[in-house]
Amino acid sequence: MRANHEKRLNRDSGDKNTPELQDSSLGQEQPGTVISRFGQHADIETESGQVVRCNIRRAVTSLVTGDKVIVRLAIESQANSGIAGIVEAVHPRRSSLTRPDLYDGVKIIASNIDQILIVSSVLPSFTTQIIDRYLVAAEDTDIPPIIILNKIDLLNPDEAQAIDEALQRYKDIGYPVYKVSSKLGDGIDTIKDILKDKVSVFAGQSGVGKSSIINALLPDAELVIGDVSDNSGLGQHTTTTAKLLHLPSGGDLIDSPGVREFALWHLPAQRVGWCFIEFREYLGACKFRDCKHGDDPGCALQEALSQGKISADRFHNYHKIIASLDEQRHARHFRAATDE
Numbered sequence: 169m170r171a172n173h174e175k176r177l178n179r180d181s182g183d184k185n186t187p188e189l190q191d192s193s194l195g196q197e198q199p200g201t202v203i204s205r206f207g208q209h210a211d212i213e214t215e216s217g218q219v220v221r222c223n224i225r226r227a228v229t230s231l232v233t234g235d236k237v238i239v240r241l242a243i244e245s246q247a248n249s250g251i252a253g254i255v256e257a258v259h260p261r262r263s264s265l266t267r268p269d270l271y272d273g274v275k276i277i278a279s280n281i282d283q284i285l286i287v288s289s290v291l292p293s294f295t296t297q298i299i300d301r302y303l304v305a306a307e308d309t310d311i312p313p314i315i316i317l318n319k320i321d322l323l324n325p326d327e328a329q330a331i332d333e334a335l336q337r338y339k340d341i342g343y344p345v346y347k348v349s350s351k352l353g354d355g356i357d358t359i360k361d362i363l364k365d366k367v368s369v370f371a372g373q374s375g376v377g378k379s380s381i382i383n384a385l386l387p388d389a390e391l392v393i394g395d396v397s398d399n400s401g402l403g404q405h406t407t408t409t410a411k412l413l414h415l416p417s418g419g420d421l422i423d424s425p426g427v428r429e430f431a432l433w434h435l436p437a438q439r440v441g442w443c444f445i446e447f448r449e450y451l452g453a454c455k456f457r458d459c460k461h462g463d464d465p466g467c468a469l470q471e472a473l474s475q476g477k478i479s480a481d482r483f484h485n486y487h488k489i490i491a492s493l494d495e496q497r498h499a500r501h502f503r504a505a506t507d508e
């Protein structure tokens with residue numbers, strides 16, 4: 169099957185293994201993009217902009233929103249099935265977003281994403297710890313993150329200064345930072361520019377204003393209102409149908425509650441350290457290979473901290489994240505055990 173899959177990617181015509189659509193009723197292979205995936209079907213957008221509900225070849229073992237595919241459309245519409253084509257093959261992904269799945273480990277929810285916009289705000293209160301958790305999650309996927317501070321209309325001068333200092337630390341290590349108010353419309357044009365020609369996702373804690381920003385970008389807001397919130401903890405029973413949306417101002421958004429709340433779940437401590445991008449140059453330089461970067465002697469990170477080369481806040485958040493991941497892991501083991 170894999171060989172067939174390869175062949176199809178090379179635009180070869182292959183065998184037939186679906187009863188619903190016979191090759192004789194299918195047109196030429198053509199490129200498409202997965203707009204949305206529903207169980208055994210997917211909505212595929214062709215290059216002409218047509219969106220067609222399709223079956224999926226068995227050889228295509230994984231298909232998610234954002235995937236670039238090869239599709240063949242039915243020549244005659246299939247009476248009463250609503251199925252009008254078949255996904256023949258999927259191109260390798262240049263990036264993918266994952267979420268925790270209690271039994272399967274990693275589950276891919278969307279692909280081919282260019283950037284993650286991490287939204288924060290002053291209400292719920294501004295915390296670098298949550299920003300760092302999202303940054304680590306983004307770095308782990310290798311998708312460049314951008315930090316957005318929303319609700320700047322609510323900032324009082326005292327808060328503003330403390331927050332500016334915190335945000336400057338992110339700029340110093342190379343992250344783009346933007347301040348907006350979806351309420352007043354401040355900065356929304358800048359966000360539109362950032363999104364142009366890219367596939368983006370918004371992520372962030374509930375209440376920071378993700379829906380509000382997306383609604384400001386998408387006048388046709390019906391598409392994004394009415395989120396079903398994910399209350400299932402690890403989310404393995406949630407239907408997270410991520411949807412790819414075209415923005416009128418240019419660029420695409422992949423959105424779903426699962427995408428927005430994509431988060432850090434389990435990473436080995438070493439990987440978390442690597443995901444703090446400014447720590448990278450010190451990793452491996454500690455005296456002990458298994459250095460926990462706590463009070464271990466000869467710790468290169470502690471040294472960098474004492475020289476002011478890394479920020480105390482980021483270092484603190486690193487340890488908080490490691491501690492919380494340990495807790496989470498224990499909780500999950502416990503839950504898995506009691507589920508039996």
Ligand SMILES: Nc1nc2c(ncn2[C@@H]2O[C@H](COP(=O)(O)OP(=O)(O)O)[C@@H](O)[C@H]2O)c(=O)[nH]1
Pocket residue numbers: 318319320321322348349350351352372373374375376377378379380381
């Ligand atoms: N003052 C102010 N409130 C905002 C702004 N953006 C969103 N909100 C409010 O924040 C709350 C949460 O917004 P929502 O978009 O639902 O956040 P989400 O959970 O991240 O999608 C709502 O009451 C919004 O009206 C803003 O720029 N300024």
Ligand SMILES: [Mg+2]
Pocket residue numbers: 375378379380395
């Ligand atoms: Mg929302």
Ligand SMILES: [Zn+2]
Pocket residue numbers: 454459460461462464466467468469470
């Ligand atoms: Zn160390």
